[in-house]
Amino acid sequence: MRKSILLLLLLPLFTTAQKLPSIEEKTNGLKKYEGYFNFYWDENTGKVWLEVDKLETEFLYVVSLPAGLGSNDIGLDRGLLGEDRVVKFNKVGRKILLIQPNYSYRALSNDAAEKRAVEQAFAQTTVWGFTTEAESNGKFLVDATDFLMRDAMKVSNSIRRMRQGNYVLDKTRSAMYLARTKNFPLNSELEVTVTYTNSDGEVGNFVQSVAPSTEAITLRIHHSLVQLPDNNYKPRLFDPRSSFIPVSFYDYASPVSDPIEKQYIIRHRLKKKDPSAAKSEAVKPIIYYLDNGTPEPIRSALLDGGKWWNQAFEAAGYTNAFDVRILPDSADPMDIRYNMINWVHRSTRGWSYGASVVDPRTGEIIKGQVSLGSLRVRQDYLIFSGLLSPYETGIPANDKMLQAALARLRQLSAHEIGHTIGLMHNYAASVSNRASVMDYPHPTIRVNAAGEMDFSSVYDDKIGDWDKVAVTWGYRDFPAGTNEKTALNTIITEANKKGLQFISDRDARAPGGLHPQAHLWDNGANAADELKEVMKVRSKALQQFGEKNIVPGMPMAMLEDALVPVYFYHRYQIEAATKLVGGMYYNYALRGDGQLITKMLSKEEQRKALNAIVDCIDPKVLMIPDRIAALIPPRPSGYGSSRELFRKRTGLSFDQLSPAETGADLPFSFLFNSERLSRMVQQEVNGGLGVAEMIQVLIDKTWKAPRRTGMEALIQQQTEQVLLTYLLAASVDENNSFLVRAVLQKALSDLKKQIDLQLKTATGITAGHLQLALERMKNPKDAKPTLHKEAPPGAPIGCEE
Template identity: 70%
Template sequence: MARITLFLLALLPFITRAQALPSIDDKTKNLKKYEGYLNFYWDENSGKIWLEIDKLDSAILYINSLPAGLGSNDIGLDRGLLGDNRVVRFNRTGRKLLMTQPNYDYRALSSDKAERRAVEQSFAQSVLWGFTIEAESNGRVLVDATDFLMRDAMKVASRIRGMRQGNYTLDKTRSAIYLPQSKNFPQNTELETTLTFVNNDGEAGNFVQQVTPSSEAITLRLHHSFVQLPDNNYQARVFDPRSSFISMSYFDYSTPVTEPIDKYFIIRHRLQKKDPSAAKSEAVKPIIYYLDNGTPEPIRSALLEGAQWWNQAFEAAGYINAFQVKILPEEADPMDVRYNMINWVHRSTRGWSYGYSVSDPRTGEIIKGNVTLGSLRVRQDYLIASGLLSPYENGIPADNKMLKMALNRLKQLSAHEIGHTLGLMHNYAASVVNRSSVMDYPPPAATLDANGNIDLSQAYADGIGEWDKLSITWGYQDFPNGTDEKAALNKLLTDADKKGMQFISDRDARAPGGLHPTAHLWDNGSNAIDELKHVMKVREKALSRFGENNIRPGTPMAFLEDALVPIYLFHRYQVEATVKLVGGMDYRYALRGDGQTVTKALSRQEQLSALQAVLTTIEPSALILPERIIKLIPPRPSGYGSSRELFRKRGGMAFDALSPAETAADLPLSFLFNSDRLNRLSGNIAQTNTLALPEVLDLVIGATWKAPRRKGTEGLIQQQTEQLLLTYLLSSGINDNNSFATRSVLSQSLSSLKSYIESKRKTSTDSLYNGHLLLALERMKTPADAKPTLHAIAPPGAPIGCEE
């Protein structure tokens, strides 16, 4: 016993020291203090950040972001990129402080504590970090946050590895706290680090090599924000799939069994009228967006103007000057969550622009809108306009129509991406109703004037659309007391449908096998077929004038190919829009009892007209490039690299006259032979007044293999297209995604085609044509070797604008 007593007495000083933590004042007396939402302290000697937590067990919003990015569109780690926004709580257990993310996907909105606890304990939470408490004072604790801040919170390394660009890992010896952008404010704490990732083995990928001074090390900056959550006065609005608003959802397990357990609400900014009873009123707090002060003129003015269009929509919703746009003050930090930002971001290649938001995961209230606009987009629009107009006879003309068109596109782009941060989805059916929404993807609307010349004066809409006004009114209108809000909101949408307004979004429009007749990316006009015919006329006119005047004096002649690509493929999106009518069906996001169209099959004649229009685009006369253009394009000069923006070449450095035609023929065939479309068409066989797969295949084969023989280059293009078609026939015939009915029709079609080819082999005396026929028969023996390109050979069209 004596020995035990002596042993405990010996340990007593250590036990006392372990229990009695120093005060925060003592621990930080030689450190620089930054007071604010969560006080933090800078230790210059050790390079550490100490974080004071005085909000134990309270909900806090935590956000990651990248204030300094990689510059590669393909990898996507852009300047201004926002990461996850999560609600967290700091929970103490002894000297351990856990930063825990509650699970708001599963809730019990009940006053019964036991009921709420049952749901909380049924689903996992996530402990994001564990800190050791080093000091405390009056319920406040101090932790060393350095390791927490210096981690790869944006998963940079795994993203680079996932793109096969190198085996990079974080090197803490080359990383540090970035003090200039570590700041504190009453409602938010902003902390920033410089992080360096090193390549452990092998060579870095091309995407990384293009944008780093030394690919052995990638140095970025990562930002952490701790933000006070909004109060509980926000009024959530129930989601309606007809409204075009983005939704957030969760399961409420306190819901009566007779009601749906999954709850859907829209995301939106908080906006209230000073006088809800007034038809027009100022807002209690207007929505203010800030444009990146690094944006140059004339781009700055264009982006400001386009952004300000949204005030037209808020005026229509009954607000006065409720949406404002300003230049970011020089002293402001764009990563500060208090600023809704429009960022002007540079990359090594052109790419997407996008708009996204930081929102309260509990309610859907938008706290920060964040727009990223890629700076090279405007140059691509300028190139397209130059290709259409052939303007450089004497250098840049005084009336620079190319710049006007490109700036008008930027106005639309600015409005579009801000729309996402206001809570709106894409509306790809808007172009058919007088450009009723900036949330569509618009190609330049080129027209032919009375003299047959290309006119770009109305290439893009000027101002907000009618659907946008309707959407903002539906989402943001502040109704007077006593209003039946549900009925009022429903009336807005049913009245819009009666006026012919449509809303169809991404999943329906983006799918290669999509079937909606009006929902397409990058299309124009009220009728896809008529617009395709018009676009082909514009393309024909542009190609007829194409030549030296499409590049500036003193430019390498090889650069004519850069200008040629978007003009030769000018019809690519309208072709896709028209193909979708084949096997298509009209529908709405209808609710029971709302009177909207549920489904309506397209008539046989409409589908047939669409197919015939598409087939004209793969005729040799439409695909051939004039010899005079081919002669103008030499190999790339020394010092200039090639790029994926150009056509594939099979003749080494020389321009390949057949490759553009192969690309242009492959695009519509790939859409036409999409498994979803083929299966719908084979399902039409037993129906009347519709187009079925056997007839479609007969028409396609009749327009190619069985068409009159062409001579010269047109003949080579014709044979090339026929081999492409055979690739899709063979591949589709053994594709397990196709139904048995589809494959049986394809088998019969291939058998008939084989018999036709064999009969032609017996009578033809043309050695080139006979070789073509023989090649086809040989390929038919091994259908598994037929590999459709699925656009792999096409220079990129998208991304040429924007994404959610």
């Protein structure tokens, strides 16, 4: 009996220890894909078997989205890259783990113990666990099906985060996508069709607008297993003046006197065939491929703009080192070997962007991936149509709108490729004769001496001078014996002497913008001067606006679509001008490099900008003429409203006051930013423009200005209430300093005295207007700025509402 019990206890051990089948036996009859990692397709079970023959060997693992959702707001675009990771297989018994080492923390040392101490101090990630099912000669076969069919792109999270539904992966409706499953010597590419089902029935509008049925969403996820580059690439240290994007990590082997955080720039590998030559061909040129689904004439425009970068590489000492070609029909755009420019369709217009697959160990770019939103060109066409009023009898033979839109696409192609070769935005380029395609360019249009719109220089047609400097700094291959640090510093300092600047995102996008020469979608060496030029274009466009802004046969209500971008044509230049108020010049200066560090704008510069801004809130400027309003009826059946139109308080009829309210709100929202006000209080003691003086200028232009009549009177009173909203809210905003709030309290007290005096003789709606203001002054905490009718999107619609 005891022997029987012992046998039963040992039986599981004998079973576990049984010899596994060979890989040849296990995969007999299956389709084999030979390449970097061999894998096998089982038609009967729908499984993929992966052959692991490289243990403890690091490789690159990248996931991407070759077939997207089509909603810009949710952001799951075709061509979207997921996280790129360095990983390795680790075997423990029959278990094979896919491990991601932690390259954010390292020890750049030859001492194995020192390196091990850092590795053990910080967590790694186990991406997946497999079980060995067959073995042959040091190779191990695992079932990779569940690994491939998981939610590797976090689609469920993206949809849930936008409150569009509780979608979860349904494996019963998911399968391999064999048409895009391939294998190559240096990379294995596997693709799956994945379906997500809605578990609670509630679905948001973004999903409803793109999915054929909201019960399920089917997308595709692509997995790339890629051999890492060799060790012959030399990283280049990051310089904050260079405009290159860094990768950073902590090096715990650094001497105590050195910074522990290290940064390399990201860039493609590029070497001269002859480093000693002033100009040389590259050992391997950088080639980008344009989506072969891109139509003409867009295709040619994108090719032309992308090829501009060869001008920069020529300046860096290379010959024919950069090119853009059409993707061959036989190539897979998700193949890690191809730098891609994707033409991406969405249900709404949205951002274009450039991303890269980067080796986090060194910063070397493995693959550039550009996504260009196809609907943006239509918005540009609409803007130019609104400015030109071109439709006398239909689309003119000389289609200026199309030519301008294509010029914009050339610049867009160059811009997004620029990110994928390693470059940040440069928003200070517009003040230096369009020195960089990495700026966001507003169309440069003028009203000429004949009073006509001049489109002769709407966008640039070449790479910029700063771009040549940046590529030279990042990619120049120096001859042996060169002191690289000195040579790189010389490139930057010489550029600065020529007046070329680099200021990037944080400085340009901050709501309380500080740098007077860094802004998105602006033009001109001086923002205030350019604002006056932009207002001339806007005025001319409104003067000629009418039936000819839409083609014959189109509903008259569609005039509103063309009117919106014309009315708000100045929106970005006015924001740029506000940065001169309380602004400060500065650079990303290093100690000893000779650059300007900081310099406050003079009071005269700030006053000039403020005066240009207040001119834009004149009731005559804010008013949409009666003749235009009379041309826009309610939208007909079959034509819905959208966020691209003016917000209304008047129901179906056109609202003349709402656009004017938004037009006044825009400059106030920037001028009354708490950071700006706090700076102005401090700058005033050093001769700068103070908050009290700014408020007095605004009150003189509004509450103390001569009274208007008709619709202009209504707009004047509305603007005064909008200004009062900002004064009240700022006076009790604890983000403002005590001194700022003190100045505002005094201004409100003075304004109340003025309103009390005016009310003694006021009648009708004017009396009501003044009484409303006094009533609102009793409860300043109830004032909510920027709750007025918001402007429709100007820039491409982002991922958040």
